[in-house]
Amino acid sequence: MMHEKQEQLANHFSQIAHHYDDKHDSEAKPIYNACASLVIDYADPRPDDVTLDLGTGTGLIALALAEDAGHVVGRDISNGMIEQARSKAADSGIENVEFGCGEFRDPQYNGEVDIVVSNFALHHLPDEEKREAIEAIADLGPRRFVLGDAMFFGSPDPEEPLFGHGVDGATVGMLVDILTDVGFVVTAVERVHDQVGVLVAEQSGEEPVYDPQEDQ
């Protein structure tokens, strides 16, 4: 069930879906493109990997990753964006991708997931919900999570926001803390702009260290 704010956001994206791909603010577009390229490069799926793209929108990242991944699952709360993504997949004859409704904390996908990606979507959640979203992603058990988004390196000038639509950009430190808390190791931090970055989080591959104090 979507709450009211989410429903408004979903409707907003459905209304702009048909021209979303050419509508990015001209000042922000090179930054968005640079961020998207980094997410695609770092995701680096293998031919047998299932990749989940959360907040997939019109499928920019999902469709790019479908070239290399075994299967790609794109999830979004906006039906209009999902329709666009589906028609782009059909137009390009890409068959190893499926798009459908799903939310960060309830992606509506029950299969195994090897890699999770998300580009410019998590910032729509307030900070406490970002934590819940990252916990839900960790619960899916991917070996890698690549997050491209609005995130603040330092203290950006509130008078000069890069994105004018109420972006709730978390600080990089806060996101790294959450990723670490849920058991990921942050293996790369890419600063694209003062207010935009890409974080790569991977499973450590090690069992948690046994702490005898916890038994007392």
Ligand SMILES: C[S@@+](CC[C@H](N)C(=O)[O-])C[C@H]1O[C@@H](n2cnc3c(N)ncnc32)[C@H](O)[C@@H]1O
């Ligand atoms: C700015 S667009 C980015 C789309 C795409 N990832 C890209 O890079 O072009 C943000 C997308 O996130 C979706 N979104 C917002 N909140 C969401 C949530 N809680 N769960 C899933 N998707 C969400 C919106 O519907 C929208 O399609």
